Amino acid sequence: xxxxxPAETVANYAAAGAVKTQQTFGKLLLLGVAAxxxxxxxxxxxxxxxxxxxxxxxxxxxxxxxxAFGLGVVILTGAELFTGNTLIVISVLDRRTSxxxxxxxxxxxxxxxxxxxxxxxxxxxxxxxLNAGDGALAAYxxxxxxxxxxxxxxxxxxxxxxxxxxxxxxxxxxxxxxxxAGRILGAWVPVMFFVVAGFSHSIADMTxxxxxxxxxxxxxxxxxxxxxxxxxxxxMLPVTLGNIVGGLLVGGTAWYCYLRKKG
Numbered sequence: 123x124x125x126x127x128p129a130e131t132v133a134n135y136a137a138a139g140a141v142k143t144q145q146t147f148g149k150l151l152l153l154g155v156a157a158x159x160x161x162x163x164x165x166x167x168x169x170x171x172x173x174x175x176x177x178x179x180x181x182x183x184x185x186x187x188x189x190a191f192g193l194g195v196v197i198l199t200g201a202e203l204f205t206g207n208t209l210i211v212i213s214v215l216d217r218r219t220s221x222x223x224x225x226x227x228x229x230x231x232x233x234x235x236x237x238x239x240x241x242x243x244x245x246x247x248x249x250x251x252l253n254a255g256d257g258a259l260a261a262y263x264x265x266x267x268x269x270x271x272x273x274x275x276x277x278x279x280x281x282x283x284x285x286x287x288x289x290x291x292x293x294x295x296x297x298x299x300x301x302x303a304g305r306i307l308g309a310w311v312p313v314m315f316f317v318v319a320g321f322s323h324s325i326a327d328m329t330x331x332x333x334x335x336x337x338x339x340x341x342x343x344x345x346x347x348x349x350x351x352x353x354x355x356x357x358m359l360p361v362t363l364g365n366i367v368g369g370l371l372v373g374g375t376a377w378y379c380y381l382r383k384k385g
Contacts, residue, residue, distance in 0.1 A: 124300040129380040131298040132212060136381060138297075139213030142202070143223035147230055150202055154234015155241070157201035162242040162329035164192035166251070168317075169333075173255065173262035182318045189326070190314035193289065194306035197296050204232040205286050205325055206293045208369020215377040232362075239328035247336035260341040267334030268347050270327055271356040278322055278357060282364020283371075285321035288312040290372040324362040331357060 126134065145153075168185040175181050196203050210224045246252060252260035273281070289312065296308035316323065331353045338345040 125304070126298045126300065128294075128298070128376075131294055132376045132380040135209060135294065135297060136212045136216040136218055136377075139207075139210040139224075140218035142207060142210060143213070143219045143227045145202075145227075150227065150230040151234045151237075153200065153202040154204070154231040155238035156199065156234075157196050157203040157231070158235035158238020158240075158325060158328065159242050160196050160199065160201055160238075161192050161203065161235070161323075161325050162239045164189040165326055165329040165333075166242070166246060169263055169266070169330075170254065170259065173259045182320065186314040186318035189317045190310045191306070192326075193292055193313050194296060194309035197293065197305055197309055198302060202227075202231045202234065203325060204228060204235050205289045205323060205365050205369065207231055208286060208366055209290050209293060209373045209376075211370050211373035212377045212381070215374065216381050235325045236328055239325065240332050243329050243332035244336050247333055247340075252333070252337050252341065257341060260337055263330075264334045264338065264342055264348065267331045267353075270322070270330055271352045272347070273322075273356065273360075275356070275360045278360035279364040279367075281320070281322040282324065282361040283368040284319070284364075285316045285323045285361075286365040286368030287372055288316040288321065289323065289365075290369045294372070294376065322357075322361045322364065324358065324365045327357055327361055 142150075168189045171188055172181045172184050175184065193203070193206070196206070207227055210219065210227060213219045214221055214224050252263060292309045292312035295312065296305045299305045299308050334342075334348050335350060335353060338348045342348060
């Protein structure tokens with residue numbers, strides 16, 4: 123397996139990150155929608171694969187093995203994922219783009235990711251996918267979403283930090299490979315780690331939570347714990363902020379170690 127060196131990988135990303143900030147609004151939005159769905163599909167896969175499994179450790183391992191293929195698919199297709207794009211800080215620090223351009227990219231891609239997750243979740247909730255196991259899949263999905271919305275703010279924040287440290291490391295390790303198999307494997311291992319560990323990914327959580335929010339009226343005996351407000355404040359906000367911090371830590375460290383000009 124042929125690889126770029128760490129310094130080459132970070133330099134390559136500095137150039138690629140600058141290009142990301144120059145894309146048109148429409149292209150960024152569509153590629154963001156694609157990534158939101160490409161991360162949402164593994165959410166559906168892992169829920170379907172684990173909803174009848176009673177052992178918590180087995181659930182984590184199964185989910186980790188299956189979900190972790192999602193990021194590699196995003197990278198190989200060129201879709202735009204907000205959590206990975208926090209690495210554009212490398213391009214900013216290397217003076218290849220501006221903070222304003224980076225924030226524009228983040229905002230458009232995040233919106234696209236959310237729209238993609240919402241579209242996938244609505245279709246699954248509206249057209250019977252959650253009926254599997256006579257509604258057992260729905261019950262499992264609602265319980266999982268409720269737990270994600272009920273974490274203390276600081277817990278959700280730091281689980282987001284740890285998650286995106288691994289996700290952005292996965293992006294860099296994946297891009298260090300020169301072939302498709304290496305890129306899939308490079309992205310797979312760190313993502314598998316964060317899923318098994320139970321850390322929080324803002325874009326994946328969009329699908330985890332939206333599935334339950336769209337289905338709550340049909341399946342929840344008491345829907346008071348499942349509200350959009352609770353999702354926005356109890357999960358989306360702290361996990362997104364944590365993901366940003368985690369990505370900035372990795373991106374800043376990578377730039378400092380490999381691209382910073384001495385003197």
